[in-house]
Amino acid sequence: MKYFTKLFIVAAFMGLATCQSTDDCPATIPRDTYLKIFGGFCFQFLVSQKRTHTQARQDCQSRGGTLALVKTQEIQTFLYTALSNDFHESYDKIWIGLNDVDKENEFKWEDGAPLTYSNWHEFSGPNSTSYSHALNHNENDCVVIDTESDGKWAEYPCEQQSFLLFFHEAELHPYICQYVASASTAVTGGAGTTVTVMANPCPAFSCDLDCGMSGFQKDQSGCSVCKCAV
Numbered sequence: 001m002k003y004f005t006k007l008f009i010v011a012a013f014m015g016l017a018t019c020q021s022t023d024d025c026p027a028t029i030p031r032d033t034y035l036k037i038f039g040g041f042c043f044q045f046l047v048s049q050k051r052t053h054t055q056a057r058q059d060c061q062s063r064g065g066t067l068a069l070v071k072t073q074e075i076q077t078f079l080y081t082a083l084s085n086d087f088h089e090s091y092d093k094i095w096i097g098l099n100d101v102d103k104e105n106e107f108k109w110e111d112g113a114p115l116t117y118s119n120w121h122e123f124s125g126p127n128s129t130s131y132s133h134a135l136n137h138n139e140n141d142c143v144v145i146d147t148e149s150d151g152k153w154a155e156y157p158c159e160q161q162s163f164l165l166f167f168h169e170a171e172l173h174p175y176i177c178q179y180v181a182s183a184s185t186a187v188t189g190g191a192g193t194t195v196t197v198m199a200n201p202c203p204a205f206s207c208d209l210d211c212g213m214s215g216f217q218k219d220q221s222g223c224s225v226c227k228c229a230v
Ligand SMILES: [Ca+2]
Pocket: 100, 104, 105, 137, 138, 139, 140, 141, 142, 155
C-alpha cells in the first residue's frame, strides 16, 4: 500500500511539472522567449543587457526575485541547455546568485542557503589549487556560468577588475533572474486526492533604494520590503 502511495505522489508531481507554464510566473515579468519555467521556478534570461553583479542582483530583487539559484544538477543542465540552444547573443559569462562576499571561500546562495551541489571550473571554487585562483580569489567573490567552458562556474569580481594596474574596467555580464512560480494548477489523482501548491504570496515589488550587496529586508512572509538589510 505504501508503495502505491509513493507512486501516486511521484505521479502527482510529474503531472504538476507538466501542467505549469509561464502563466504561473509573476504578472510583472514579460511573457516572451526569454522567460522559461522549470521545477516550480520561473527563469528570466536577461542575456542582452550587461550589469555588475550588484546591479544584476538588485534588478532581480526589484521584481521580487533573485539571481538564479543553481542548487541542483537538473537546474544547471536546464539553464546551460537554454543558454546554448535557445539564445544566440554574443555573451559567454552569465551571473548567478552565488558569492563569497561575507567570508572568503564560504560560498552562499543569494537566499542564504549554503553550497551543496556545485559545478566549478578547475580554476575556480573553494577547492581550486590553481595559481590564478590563489592570486585573485580575495577579489573574485561573485560567480558566473561560463558558456565557453561547458557551463562550468567561475569566480569574477562583483564590481570591477582591479588587478590591472592602469585600468579599472567594470565587470559587466548578462544574468538570469529567478522567481517562484505561483501554481494555480491543482493536480487530481487517484481516489479523488488533490495536491494543491500554494501561490506565491509576495506582491509586485519595486524599490529605488541602493542596498549594495546586503540586499533588501524581508517581511514575515519572506517578501522583499523597501529597506536595506542590516
Ligand atoms: Ca572569493
